[in-house]
Amino acid sequence: MPWSRRGHSRAAGAAVAAVLLGSVLTAPIAGAAPPEPSGDRLTDLVNPFIGSQHDGNTYPGAAVPFGMVQLSPETGHTTGYDYDDTHIRGFSSVHLSGVGCGLGGDLPILPTTGDVTETDYAKYAAAYTHHGESARPGSYRVRLTSYGGITAELTATARTGRQRYTFPATDRANVLLNAGQSLHKTVATRVEVLDSRTVRTAITGRGFCQDTRPYTVYTLTRFNRPFTAYGTWRGDAVTPGSRGSTAPGRNGAYVRFDTRKDRVVEATTALSYVDAAGAARNLRAEGGGSFARTRAAADAAWERRLGLVRVRGGDRTLRRTFYSSLYRSFLAPNIGGDVDGRYTGWDQRPHRARGFTYYQNWSLWDTYRTQTQLLSLLAPREARDMALSVLRVGKEGGWLPKWGYGTVETNIMTGDPVTPFLTNAHRQGLLAGHEEEAYAALKKNADGVPPAASPSLGREANPAYLKRGYAPYLKGRPHAKPGDSDYDHGASATLEYALSDAMLAQMARDLGHRADAARFAQRALNYRKVFDRSTGFFRARDGAGAFTGPADPAKSEGFHEGTAWQYQWLVPQDLAGMLALIGGKEKGTARLDSFFAYPQLLADPARTARTVWVNGPYDYYNSDKYNPQNEPDLIAPYTYLSTGRPWKTTDVVHAALTLFTDSPSGMTGNDDLGTMSAWMVLSSLGVYPVQPGTDTWGLSTPVFDRVDLTLDRRYYPSGHFTLTAPGTSSTDRYIQSVRLDGAPRDRTYLTTAELRAGHELAFSVGREPSRWGTGDRAAPPPVGTPGALASAAQQQGDGER
Numbered sequence: 001m002p003w004s005r006r007g008h009s010r011a012a013g014a015a016v017a018a019v020l021l022g023s024v025l026t027a028p029i030a031g032a033a034p035p036e037p038s039g040d041r042l043t044d045l046v047n048p049f050i051g052s053q054h055d056g057n058t059y060p061g062a063a064v065p066f067g068m069v070q071l072s073p074e075t076g077h078t079t080g081y082d083y084d085d086t087h088i089r090g091f092s093s094v095h096l097s098g099v100g101c102g103l104g105g106d107l108p109i110l111p112t113t114g115d116v117t118e119t120d121y122a123k124y125a126a127a128y129t130h131h132g133e134s135a136r137p138g139s140y141r142v143r144l145t146s147y148g149g150i151t152a153e154l155t156a157t158a159r160t161g162r163q164r165y166t167f168p169a170t171d172r173a174n175v176l177l178n179a180g181q182s183l184h185k186t187v188a189t190r191v192e193v194l195d196s197r198t199v200r201t202a203i204t205g206r207g208f209c210q211d212t213r214p215y216t217v218y219t220l221t222r223f224n225r226p227f228t229a230y231g232t233w234r235g236d237a238v239t240p241g242s243r244g245s246t247a248p249g250r251n252g253a254y255v256r257f258d259t260r261k262d263r264v265v266e267a268t269t270a271l272s273y274v275d276a277a278g279a280a281r282n283l284r285a286e287g288g289g290s291f292a293r294t295r296a297a298a299d300a301a302w303e304r305r306l307g308l309v310r311v312r313g314g315d316r317t318l319r320r321t322f323y324s325s326l327y328r329s330f331l332a333p334n335i336g337g338d339v340d341g342r343y344t345g346w347d348q349r350p351h352r353a354r355g356f357t358y359y360q361n362w363s364l365w366d367t368y369r370t371q372t373q374l375l376s377l378l379a380p381r382e383a384r385d386m387a388l389s390v391l392r393v394g395k396e397g398g399w400l401p402k403w404g405y406g407t408v409e410t411n412i413m414t415g416d417p418v419t420p421f422l423t424n425a426h427r428q429g430l431l432a433g434h435e436e437e438a439y440a441a442l443k444k445n446a447d448g449v450p451p452a453a454s455p456s457l458g459r460e461a462n463p464a465y466l467k468r469g470y471a472p473y474l475k476g477r478p479h480a481k482p483g484d485s486d487y488d489h490g491a492s493a494t495l496e497y498a499l500s501d502a503m504l505a506q507m508a509r510d511l512g513h514r515a516d517a518a519r520f521a522q523r524a525l526n527y528r529k530v531f532d533r534s535t536g537f538f539r540a541r542d543g544a545g546a547f548t549g550p551a552d553p554a555k556s557e558g559f560h561e562g563t564a565w566q567y568q569w570l571v572p573q574d575l576a577g578m579l580a581l582i583g584g585k586e587k588g589t590a591r592l593d594s595f596f597a598y599p600q601l602l603a604d605p606a607r608t609a610r611t612v613w614v615n616g617p618y619d620y621y622n623s624d625k626y627n628p629q630n631e632p633d634l635i636a637p638y639t640y641l642s643t644g645r646p647w648k649t650t651d652v653v654h655a656a657l658t659l660f661t662d663s664p665s666g667m668t669g670n671d672d673l674g675t676m677s678a679w680m681v682l683s684s685l686g687v688y689p690v691q692p693g694t695d696t697w698g699l700s701t702p703v704f705d706r707v708d709l710t711l712d713r714r715y716y717p718s719g720h721f722t723l724t725a726p727g728t729s730s731t732d733r734y735i736q737s738v739r740l741d742g743a744p745r746d747r748t749y750l751t752t753a754e755l756r757a758g759h760e761l762a763f764s765v766g767r768e769p770s771r772w773g774t775g776d777r778a779a780p781p782p783v784g785t786p787g788a789l790a791s792a793a794q795q796q797g798d799g800e801r
Contacts, residue, residue, distance in 0.1 A: 042306040043299050045323040048135040049664045051098065053083035055617040056667030058328065059095045060135040062156040064298050065305045065330040066359065066382060068271055070095040070104075071154045071161030072140065076122065078102045080183060083664040087125035088144065090178055091154055093161050093219065093269055096361060096405075097331045098671025100618075101209035101412075103405060105183030107201060107219050107269065111165040112174045113147040116254045119233040121181050126150070137306075137327055138298025155295040158335050159282040160270045164291045167259040171228075175267065177221060179203050180251035187214050189251045193243040196226040199253050200276060208403075208410045210482045213455050215406040217271055220279040222287060224266040227255035266291055273360075273407055274350050278338040285339040305330050308378050309681075313705030313728065320662045322684055322704075328677035329374055333386055336360030336406070344407045346397025356385040358392065362404040365413035366672035368421045369634050373689035373697075374678040376428040377755075380715040387425035390418065391434060394441040399456040402483075411457045411483020414560045415496025419446065420693030423503040426510070427695040428752055429715060439511055442504055446520070452480070461486040461493055464543075469529040470494045473540035473548060473558035489560035491530050491540035492632070495570045498526040502573030502784025503693030509789055521786045527571050531581050537564040554624040561620040562632040565595060572635055572691040574782045575642040589643040595636070596626050596652050605655035614659065617669045628656045629669025634679055638690045638698045641748040642779040647734050647769035650701045653683045654733060657703065686723060686763065687750065695752035696780050699773075701725060701733045701765055716756050725763035735772050736764040748773040749780045 051058030057079040061072020072095050075085035079102055080095050090108025108121055118124040125146075132143030140154040148168035155162050167173040177199055179189040185207040192200045199221045206214040231238060232245040232253045245251050257265050268287040272278030289297075306323055314322070337343035337358035345351045359382075375383040394400040400422075403412040422438050425431050431438050449463060450456040457480075461471035473490030486493040502524035508517035532539040532547050540558025542548040549557030553564035568591075571578040579588040593599070601608040613626050620630060627633045637652035659668040660680045671677055682688045686702035702725040709721045738745045739762045740754065750761070782788040 041303060042323055043137045043302050045320045046137050046302070046306070046327045047320055047324045047662055048137065048140070048327070049083060050321070050324045050660075050662065051328070051664070051667030051671050052081055053664035054667075055670065056665070057098045057100065057670050058667060059097060061091070061095065061140045062138055062154040062161065062298065063331060064138060064156055064158055064301045066332065066334055067156055067158045068335040069093050069156045069159060069161045069269075070097075070331070070334075071156050071163070071269075073142065074105055074108050074121070074183075076125070078183070080105055083130075086129075087127050088142065089121035089125040089181075090176070091152065091161075091163060092182065093271055094217065096363075097328055097673055098667070098676070099208075099363070099673070100670050102183035103208045106203050106205070106217050108178045108181065109163065109221070109267070109269070110176045110178070111144070111147070111150045111152060111167065111265070112176060113150070113167065113170050114172055114174075116174055116176065116231065116233075116238055119236055119238060119250050119252065121176075121178050124176070136299070137302035139295045153291070155291065155298050157286040157294060157298070159272075159339065160268050160286045162268045162287075162291055162294050163266065165265045165267075167257070167263050167265065169260045169263060171258045171260060173257045173259040173265065174254050175223075175257075175265065176252060176254045177201065178250075178252040180247060180249055184208065185211070186249070188246070188248050190246045191232055191244065191251055191253045193230050193232070193253055193255070197223045199255065200279070201253075202276065206408075208405055209412050210410075212405070212410045212482055213408040215273070215408050217273055217406070218276045218279045219269055219271055220276065220283050221267055221269040222283060223255065225257065225262070228258050229256040230254065272338050273336060273344045274338055274342045278340075278342055282339050302327065305379075308710045309685075310708040310710075311704040311706070314703055317662050318703065321660050321666065322681065324662070325660060325677035325680040325684075328671055329371055329674040329681055330379070332363070332673040333359040333361045333389075336389070346393050346401075346404075346407060346409070348407065349396070351392070351396065353389075353392075356388045357382070359386045359389040360404065360406055361673065362390065362393075362401045362418075363673040363675070364401065364403060364417035364421050365415060366631050366675040367678075368417045368424070369631055369675065369679075369692050370682060370689065371674040371678035372421055372424055373692070374682055376424060376430060377711070378709070380428065380430060380712050383425065383428070384430040387422060387430050387438070388434065390422060391438055391441060394445075397456070398454055399450045399458050400441055400445045402457065409456045409483075411455075411481060414484050414486045414489045414493050416445065416459050416500040417496070418442075419500035420503050423507045423693040424689075424695070426507050427693075435511055439507060439513070442507070443516065446501065446504055455481065457481055457483055457485070459486070459497060461490065461497075465494065465497055465526070468545065469523070469526045470541055471497060472543045474543055475557070484560070489558055491538055491556070491558035491564070492560045492562065492567050492570075494530045495527050495538065495567055498524050499570065499573055499693070501526070505784040505789065506694060509792065517789055518786070521784055521789050524573050524784045525577070525786070527574070527578065528581065535564075536582055538568055539564060555622055560632075561630055562627065563621060563623055565624045566627055566632050566636070569636040569639045570632060572783075573788075574785050575639060575779070576782060577785070579642065585643040589640070589645055589648075592636075592639060592643065592648070595624070596648075598648065598651070601651060601655050605651070606658040609655045609659050613656075614668070626652070628659060629676075631672070631675060634675075635690055635692070638688055638700070641690065641698050641773065644774045644778070646700070646748050646773035646778075649698070650733055650735070653700050654703065654730070657683060686725065687761075690749065690780055691783050694783050696783070697750045697752070697755070698780060699735075699738065699748050699750065701728055701735055701763060703728060718756075718759055721755060721758065722760045723763070724760065725765055728763070728765050732765050732767055734766055734769045736766045736770045737772055738763055746773060746775055746778055748778050
């Protein structure tokens with residue numbers, strides 16, 4: 001029976017119906033998208049150019065799932081490629097999808113013709129147009145209009161990038177290997193011409209938003225035919241016939257071919273973060289076969305990965321946007337070890353991974369909220385190895401990571417994101433045999449501070465937090481180490497610490513550490529220490545404990561990339577308690593309605609998303625509205641599940657999904673190593689991790705009629721799970737009922753255990769909200785708080801009796 005409610009009528013629903021979710025997604029820009037498919041391959045539905053414009057900061061180049069190599073063009077943008085640029089400086093071997101600062105871009109390689117006289121890649125860059133450019137999972141192609149016209153094609157394996165260049169007929173066809181210019185600060189480089197087909201480099205760089213410890217990547221590039229000439233450059237000086245050069249700045253090598261009879265030149269570049277011998281082994285292991293076979297293998301790897309999720313319903317544009325998001329969700333973290341298992345640890349020494357694959361690149365402040373959980377569901381074996389890799393970081397580097405790049409800590413972002421990352425792995429069953437090891441590392445991290453000699457900041461504000469229950473906001477405090485200081489963001493750091501404490505309390509309870517569980521559970525309530533009753537919002541405290549900064553929550557200080565309005569919902573461990581602070585569910589709903597501009601959203605969701613919510617990818621402050629482009633707000637739409645208004649979660653989520661389009665500008669904010677893409681995927685499926693760090697999945701209406709998930713039988717015995725929502729659309733989007741394997745279900749969430757035991761989650765949808773999910777016990781319960789632990793103990797006792 002439909003349930004009418006104040007503020008929502010059938011007329012309002014009809015107004016919303018005018019904006020069909022699939023049709024608001026704009027058509028691909030000419031030249032930007034891959035060609036239309038000839039069959040039903042899922043790789044044909046992926047547009048790698050999505051997010052390459054307006055600072056989505058994605059890359060369109062070649063990679064395989066979680067590969068070490070991401071071979072992609074550099075156009076002069078701070079993070080690599082920008083769709084609006086007109087020149088390509090080279091094709092570099094290392095990129096990260098959606099980062100906010102320049103990082104990677106190592107060894108840009110560019111084909112040219114004529115004499116080599118210029119050594120700055122900004123000056124010798126080649127022009128191109130999008131009409132001559134295409135990309136699909138695992139490969140990229142572009143027609144360079146400079147240098148007489150050269151076609152460049154790229155593909156990749158896990159540890160190698162393969163290039164194929166088709167030159168005009170000339171006796172001076174060059175390939176420039178630039179070791180000394182990249183997206184980060186290059187500290188030192190060495191380039192060597194080893195023989196008539198091989199060039200070796202060692203590149204040491206540093207920097208990501210701020211300076212960091214240096215790291216070194218080793219490359220070995222092997223050509224398929226001998227070159228006719230070669231040379232090196234250092235600074236502005238080009239030396240023909242030189243076999244080697246070492247320099248702190250611009251430094252590189254060129255090789256030359258005669259293409260008057262054979263116009264095609266192929267090259268394969270292998271990487272290693274260990275040493276030159278590692279790059280050589282990786283080249284021998286993965287550098288064989290033709291370009292075409294390598295490209296086909298990369299495409300097949302992506303087809304298998306995307307095939308884990310099969311959707312039915314929705315229009316073609318929606319499916320393209322969805323599968324493009326799924327593709328980006330599998331780009332990182334990245335393999336960090338060589339084919340023999342060797343890797344460079346955070347002690348800067350070589351180690352060997354036995355029984356698992358070592359991964360690197362940890363954008364944890366971003367990914368712990370979405371992508372971590374998606375990988376736990378769809379790629380649990382890789383997710384397990386990723387968790388074990390993070391434990392290796394803690395063991396070898398002394399402290400668990402916060403934002404790790406390659407072999408170093410960058411200390412970018414704040415809080416304690418590694419805790420929900422690892423507790424999620426524990427709750428998802430990915431740490432079997434390593435639970436106590438993980439718990440010991442997390443406890444050390446939660447109770448201590450890295451020493452001055454450590455490059456890690458860890459929980460920098462722990463001394464004050466453990467004593468007073470909050471991290472103080474100390475504006476202008478000198479930074480002890482490179483990176484972001486928790487003292488600069490005391491209010492949000494307190495919320496992030498408390499969230500992590502809740503998840504660690506739950507893990508401690510699971511493992512039988514009762515005293516620790518009680519201690520961490522009490523700390524999970526520390527969010528209350530930064531609640532200002534005079535304003536009704538969270539607010540920063542100074543070193544003396546006084547609330548500080550503007551009282552207006554839209555202009556608040558001490559929140560990292562956000563305001564008090566946006567951070568007020570970051571209490572997933574105890575939303576009931578947070579709502580009590582602001583006056584209960586009714587007042588919480590009213591505040592949420594204001595936050596999402598809900599009346600305007602009902603009238604025109606897509607317009608509201610674009611004109612009321614969105615203010616640019618880096619416009620974090622001075623706002624009292626939802627910011628769907630950045631991480632602090634990712635859980636916010638699901639707060640309605642805790643106020644007894646689950647239909648409003650669907651309204652907001654489906655409006656936010658219109659921001660993801662099949663065009664270069666179709667990313668909402670930076671993708672942040674798959675974070676935003678994973679939000680799109682999970683929200684489209686109708687299951688979302690509403691309590692990061694544990695195994696709770698909040699429910700909203702799927703956008704597809706049916707979704708079939710193929711799951712790893714090692715973790716999901718049935719091997720599959722199906723979600724159905726027949727007739728779902730912009731008009732028929734309200735949940736009327738939910739059944740799990742035929743049994744009625746009024747709760748607005750599932751647990752991973754229920755997913756493992758189940759086979760089908762069936763949604764019945766209609767045009768008006770219903771009473772589904774509005775009961776007192778329908779919302780996700782608190783986790784990791786004193787009350788939650790007591791409830792769990794009571795349930796365990798009842799079960800034993």
